[in-house]
Amino acid sequence: MSRKTALASSLPLLLLGAGHAYAGTTGNVALTSDYLFRGVSQTNQEPAVQGGVEYAADGGFYVGAWGSSVSWLSDLSTDAAPISSDVELDGYLGYRGKFGDSKLAYDVGALYYWYPGDFPAGFNSADTGEVYFGLSAGLSDTATLAAKYSYAVTDLFGYADSDGSGYLDLSLNWQFTPGWTLNVHGGKQWIENNEAYxxxxxxxxxxxxxxxxxxxAAAYTGTDAEKTLYTNAFGNEIAEGRFSLTFAKAF
Structure with a gap:
């Protein structure tokens, strides 16, 4: 299989915040109505269970793991080429810091997406490694603007000859009243040697x-992806605009 018809995970634990490096271990668990990553459903528009844990040391170094149920690989399965894979497991590490006493922060690190399972001979592995660099700026005490660029050091989620692909993530988070935050995101996925996707x-x-x-969290997500290329074997347009609802618990 030379391509991935749905792209993998958004990591809540990797979101750029105000730039402070808090020491200690944190984690979360979540139930979402649709696991959307970079605008594309990973679960055939069905719910997913997710969770992760992160350790942050004094000074900015951090390491963590995150996982989710998925179906996009098993959705590609046929009688001639059976696929059994229903989980995504991610590991990451990096360093966060601030530029002096300014409100400008940075985040640099590496992330590996792993899809354990059984695959037919000749299947191009969906496992993917990326490095990333991000900047965030505190616009006020309640608003943060962030940008992050991720660069694939392996083939990207099964696309053939796609190492060097990149993703640009721009976001604005504004706590407009205590406890309530507006989330705005825009992104662009480039795929080496697979420009149609x-x-x-x-x-x-x-x-x-x-x-x-x-x-x-409630959100509406959309893309301009080519519908015919992002329609799976069940006839579902997995990159179409849709609403999602996520319940999470941090600890």
Whole structure:
């Protein structure tokens, strides 16, 4: 298989914040109505269970792991070429810091997406390694603007000869009233030697955070991906615009 018809995971634990490096271990668990990554459903528009854990040391170094249920690989399965893979496991490490006493912060690191399972002979592995660099700026005490660029050092999610692909992520998070945050995102996926599959994506959402660590996020996500290229074997347009709802608990 030379391509991935749905792109893998968004990592809540990797979101750029205000730039502070807090020491200690944190984590989260979540249930989402549709696992959308870079605008594309990873679960055939069905719910997913997710969770992760991260350790951050004094000074900015961090390491973590994250996972989710997925179906996009098994959705490619045929009688002639059976595929059994229903989980995504990610590991990452990096360093966060600030430029002096400014409100400008940076985040640099590496991330590996792993899809364990059984695959037919000749299947181009979906496992993917990326390095990334991000900047974030505190526009005010309640608003943060962030940009991150991810660069694939392996083939990107199974696309043939696609190492060197890149993804640009731009986001704005604004806490417009205590506990309520507006989430705005725009992104662009470039895929080396597979230009027909390139696309832009966007998201507009709102998150309600509670004092006990629970949160609820609602969002509308859309893309300009070519519909025929992002329609799976079940006839579902996995990159079409759609609403999603996510319940999460941080600890």
């Amino acid at each position: 390139e696309y832009a994506d966007w998201k507009l959402g709102v998150t309600k955070a509670f004092d006990n660590g629970f949160s609820i």
